[in-house]
Amino acid sequence: MRIHFIAIGGSAMHNLAIALHKKGYQVTGSDDVIFEPSSSRLAKHGILPAQMGWNENNITADLDAVILGMHALTDNPELLKAQELGVKIYSYPEYIYEQTRNKLRVVIGGSHGKTTITSMILHVLNYCNKDFDYLVGAQLAGFDTMVKVTESAPVIIIEGDEYLASPIDRRPKFHLYKANIAVISGIAWDHINVFPTYQDYITQFEIFIGTIQADGTLIYCSADKDLTSIVQQSSAQIKKIGYEIPQHEVNKGITYLLPDRTELKVFGDHNLMNLNAARLVCNELGIENDTFNLAISSFTGASKRLELLNSSGETNVYKDFAHSPSKLKATIDAVKAQFTTRKLVACIELHTFSSLNKNFLAQYAHTMNKADLAIVYIDEKTFVHKKLEPFTKYDVQVAFNNDDLLFFDNSASLQAYLSDINFYQTNLLLMSSGNFGGLDLAKLARELNILS
Known part of the structure; x- marks a missing residue:
């Protein structure tokens, strides 16, 4: 070929x-x-x-x-x-389908958690020595590439996002995989340059459910009311399995799955929700809960998802890919719930087309309320590059509904401000799908001021 x-x-x-x-x-x-x-x-x-x-x-x-x-x-x-x-011209999702017509296709969709759910499934399958192919949106520890397609593997695990397939194929990628087993982790409006209204966005998930193959399975987050409504209204001849947060407890900064008290290396309600989705997929693939728990206990997290940059005493510095409103809130909530006695400085870089659109910015209202200090950073060059009208500090404070929020558009000023804070008994959370104007985040994390 x-x-x-x-x-x-x-x-x-x-x-x-x-x-x-x-x-x-x-x-x-x-x-x-x-x-x-x-x-x-x-x-x-x-x-x-x-x-x-x-x-x-x-x-x-x-x-x-x-x-x-x-x-x-x-x-x-x-x-x-x-x-x-x-x-013959294909988009890459079309070609993935052509390569996997005869395999069982597991497609992980949703506005958030796709990479983590996919990563958890791959981790468990690897632990169980299963033969599988995959397509995932981030580089994972233990995997040489983000795509594997072979002749032998009977199943492929696909992270299926809702963005467009190619310049000449305006269908969302996840419509093209024709899942046998599908996951929808939740729906939170995104990609407004393609889906200008929330209804436009929701419609893509309704269509996705319709692409699941006859007698297939849909695993969905039943805590999401809009998603649950869509699933209940669907006439697709498929099995529908809802999931919520599993029973757990947090003790001294460590999360345990109950009732067996399986110790986890990840934390936060959103990650526990992701874990439950992964468990249900693995059940469909013949892996029992006991085996799943043994495997998932060694899962350290997907790349750039609550990645620990540095830990010193009672100060942790995390880097996270969170950028959309739902991801931002879930990540802040997770760190605050895990470390109840520590303050939290949370800093997000607004970087994507959606987040830099004034009509969309109000979707961020209240998302940073649980942070003790909330900081929004936008690289001043980003507005020029994207040919957008710059935001003022007032614009951002109004949109986030937070008068105490700090705003920076210069990376050197942001670095200088963070360097002056005493981070004793305080965590720092740095969230972006960009790079904070080229800041060396690992160096920043190592050199924080921590004085008791």
Whole structure:
């Protein structure tokens, strides 16, 4: 098989390219820029493009398929050439389905928790020495790549997000996988550049439920009222299993699953909810609760999800991917509930298109209320880059409904402010899908002022 990737440098794209290369396919690709770690990984397998840029000569009639990434534009010369020659063009979710038609497909959907639920399932399957393929949205400890597609594995675990499949396929990715077992972790409006109203967004999950294969299974968060309503109204001929937070206790900063008091390395109601979803998926795959508990006790968390940067006495510094309102609130609530005697300084970088939209900003109301000190950071260059009107401190305070909230748009000023705080018996939570204007967060965490 000869496969060419247009925009091969994307996180999912380069991982799929490597997976197909390992499978014995002849893989080529192109991109206008490729960052690390994609560049090194592609080079390691001999499939890094020799030159950056697009070249229509890369597209020939003898290609079996072209896989098109979201980074490409609709007037991309290689895409136009492929269309002219009639070469079959796939988005990467379409091609994942083509590769897994004969497998049991488990698709993890929802506005939050997808990566963690997927990671938990992979961890348990690995512990049980199961043969499985996977597609996950973050690099996981113990896994070389984010995509594995083989001939032998009978099942694939797919993190299925609701963003668009490709520049020429405006369907959400998770509609294309045709799940046998599906999870919906909850619904919280996001991606307003594609789904301008909450109803538009909800509709995508209604459609997703309709794509679950006949006699399949839907595992859903029954604590989410809107989601529960959608599930109950669905006429899909599938098994529906709701889940909530499992019984547990927190003692001296450690969470235990009850009744067996299984000690966990993760914490927070949102992670316990994710754990229950993963457990139900594993039950459907033939793994009993006792085995699941043994396996999950060694799960340390998904990458960038409540990642512990430093711990000193009664001060922990966490880095988290939280950026949407629901993720922000859940992460702050988790840290406060786990460390009830410590103060919390919570800092979020608003970075995504949705979070920088004034019409969406009000969705953040009250999300930081449990933090003892709430800080919002927006890189001043981000507004210029995205051609958006900058927010003022007043705009942010009104939207978050928090007059005490601090606002920074300069990373050096933010670093200087944090460096002046005494973090004795105080945790620091740094949340972003960006990089805080290039701050070295690990160095910041090590050098905090902690004076008793």
